[in-house]
Amino acid sequence: MTTRSALCGAVLCFCFTAIASAAQDAVKVDPAHYKVETENANVRVLRVHYGPHEKSVMHSHPDSVAVFLTDGTVRFTDPNGKTQDSTVKRGQVQYTPAETHNPENTGDTAFDVIVIELKGGKK
Numbered sequence: 001m002t003t004r005s006a007l008c009g010a011v012l013c014f015c016f017t018a019i020a021s022a023a024q025d026a027v028k029v030d031p032a033h034y035k036v037e038t039e040n041a042n043v044r045v046l047r048v049h050y051g052p053h054e055k056s057v058m059h060s061h062p063d064s065v066a067v068f069l070t071d072g073t074v075r076f077t078d079p080n081g082k083t084q085d086s087t088v089k090r091g092q093v094q095y096t097p098a099e100t101h102n103p104e105n106t107g108d109t110a111f112d113v114i115v116i117e118l119k120g121g122k123k
Helices: 002-023
Strands: 034-039 043-050 059-061 064-068 072-077 083-088 093-096 099-105 111-118
Antiparallel strands (some): 059 099, 072 083
């Protein structure tokens, strides 16, 4: 009975880990804000749109490049609750290492960005 319990526990841990990993994909957990524009073996390109004062849910991105289509003010909250406020300008390009966050548009206007997720790097 102990071996069977241990085996069931291991299977459950594996399943919960797989579900948790999938649940962190921005497109899967927040399709209202994230849309896949194109994807291949090297990159996944996301179109991101937040209305004024809209907030996402906690999710992850691998190493990425962001191309800001509008000016904006954004607050990022990490899994530990630490926040970081950012102001970005239309046309700005930024590299971001793999991270987990919950973004919020803190501005009074819509916020748009293209996120290019790099495959083969850290997730």
